[in-house]
Amino acid sequence: xxxxxxLIGLKRxxxxxxxxxxxxxGANKTGTTSLKAAxxxxxxxxxxxxxxxxxxxxxxxxxxxxxxxxxxSAQFFQDTPFSLPYTFVAMDQAFPNSKFILxxxxxxxxxxxxxxxxxxxxxxxxxxxxxxxxxxxxIYISKGRPWQANRWSYTTPEDNPYxxxxxxxxYIRHNEAVKDYFRHRPHDLLVLNVAENGGYKKLTEFLxxxxxxxxxxxxxxxxxxxxx
Numbered sequence: 001x002x003x004x005x006x007l008i009g010l011k012r013x014x015x016x017x018x019x020x021x022x023x024x025x026g027a028n029k030t031g032t033t034s035l036k037a038a039x040x041x042x043x044x045x046x047x048x049x050x051x052x053x054x055x056x057x058x059x060x061x062x063x064x065x066x067x068x069x070x071x072x073s074a075q076f077f078q079d080t081p082f083s084l085p086y087t088f089v090a091m092d093q094a095f096p097n098s099k100f101i102l103x104x105x106x107x108x109x110x111x112x113x114x115x116x117x118x119x120x121x122x123x124x125x126x127x128x129x130x131x132x133x134x135x136x137x138x139i140y141i142s143k144g145r146p147w148q149a150n151r152w153s154y155t156t157p158e159d160n161p162y163x164x165x166x167x168x169x170x171y172i173r174h175n176e177a178v179k180d181y182f183r184h185r186p187h188d189l190l191v192l193n194v195a196e197n198g199g200y201k202k203l204t205e206f207l208x209x210x211x212x213x214x215x216x217x218x219x220x221x222x223x224x225x226x227x228x
Contacts, residue, residue: 016045016075021095022207024078025088025178026103027171029114031194032078034216035103038203039076042211047074053141056081060152064090071095084153085174089181092188099206101190102178108168116162122146129162 022044024035040046051070058066059081067081071091078101081087088100105111116129123130123138123146130138135147150156154170156163182189190206192199194216204211 016072019075021071021091021098022076022101023082023088023091023098024076024101024103025082026078026101026192027083027111027115027174028079029111029118030103030105031192031216032083032103034194035101035192035203036076036078038200038216042204042207042209044076045074047071047077049079050141052077052082053080056084056149056152059084059087062086064094067091068094080149080153085177088178092181099188099190100178100182101192101203101206102175103192103194104175106193106195108171111171112164112168115167119146119162132158132161135161 022039024032024039026032026035036046036049047070051073052067055067055070058064064087067087067090071077071094082091092098092100105114120127120129122140123134125134130146132147135150136144138144138146140146147161150161151158154161154167156166178189179191190202192202194200198214200211200213200216204213
């Protein structure tokens with residue numbers, strides 16, 4: 001690591017020292033990109049996502065130590081591995097007084113369509129939902145990493161990695177597990193649909209901040225939502 005990178009890392013560590021952590025724990029493709037942009041605009045130091053994604057190997061064996069260490073680098077975190085089951089419990093225990101934001105879509109069906117459409121554009125042939133072979137040949141971080149991430153994240157059949165029923169059930173299970181975990185601590189969890197009217201105001205009120213903005217900004221609401 002270069003001296004410059006070390007200094008940047010030290011500056012980030014000092015900037016977030018002793019500040020409460022905020023975790024975006026909604027499934028990928030639930031508006032997490034919009035949430036990340038909002039948190040940056042509000043002045044929070046956001047974790048470097050590529051570094052976090054590389055920790056999914058540890059998440060897969062339920063070793064959260066490296067994830068905890070990573071969290072000293074910033075104040076807000078989202079997407080993998082924070083969007084996956086169990087992580088929110090480990091982070092809640094490791095960082096008392098943290099806040100958690102569960103982003104959701106209008107329906108599980110909408111989430112499934114967003115996920116599969118996005119992955120089809122990335123890795124599917126001719127725009128179709130990727131197969132096992134597609135994912136094994138795909139390059140993201142390294143060759144075949146999308147396949148490995150799919151296997152770690154979901155319990156769909158190998159010959160049908162985007163099997164609709166199981167994916168939708170996994171989305172529902174995760175959301176229900178989060179809400180059940182925090183059911184006696186409503187002030188620590190915000191369930192947020194970034195596409196709903198007043199969504200941005202709900203976020204800032206949850207964080208104890210003031211803003212004149214009511215909604216998350218959309219240049220083209222339909223296309224932007226589909227990108228999340």
